[in-house]
Amino acid sequence: ESQCGTTVSGLAVAALLLGDAVDQETWDLIAAVHADYASRFGDMAPKSGVYVNTQMEENGWTSCGLASVACLLSDAPEASSWAAAARRWMFSTATAPQDAKDLRVYADGQTVSQWTGETFTALPDYMAENHGMVHPNYTGASVLFAGYLGVIHGAFGVPLPQQARFNRDRIYAQLKLTTDRTGSLHPVQGMDWPYHFTDPGTIT
Secondary structure (H helix, E strand, O other): OHHHHHHHHHHHHHHHHHHHHOOHHHHHHHHHHHHHHHHHHOOOOOOOOOOOOOOHHHHHHHHHHHHHHHHHOOOOOOHHHHHHHHHHHHHOOOOOHHHHHOOOEEEOOEEHHHHHOOOOOOOOOOOOEEOOEEOHHHHOHHHHHHHHHHHHHHHHOOOOOHHHHOOHHHHHHHHHOOEOOOOOEOOOOOOOOOHHHHOOOOOO
């Protein structure tokens, strides 16, 4: 269900872009959808997953849903806790095992280690594994959803939290090593489907 996070946020962004063309009944509907998403995922902790099946994309799309909830329902009593949850999911989208021992102060007086806990989504080299193999497309999810988060926060006119950028530069640097001269990403252990023939424009 949490994969609907980008759909939920997309409703809000589209309505903001349409402006006066969106009536109050529609806004009420969108708000109700956001409140429902918050009731399902607002108190849930991000998931950990490194080998075989990363949780990178799951944590990423959930962060988008909760970020939109916090922005759209900013007047609700729970808004600050939803925003905190969104930041936690953003951060936990791109965590590697070594982050658990990083004692640098990161945000809100907590160290990287405290923010990380035991939630990891990336291998020590910042790549991600899915379908049982190192998989650049899934690794790219952390960068992709950082873009979504930028759109969501930009549409609402609020700053992008620093948690949306955590480790994204390291992951992007690794992704660049796996692209061919067309910019297409290729799993370094082989192909689990033929990107070039089915979707020549596949770039996460």
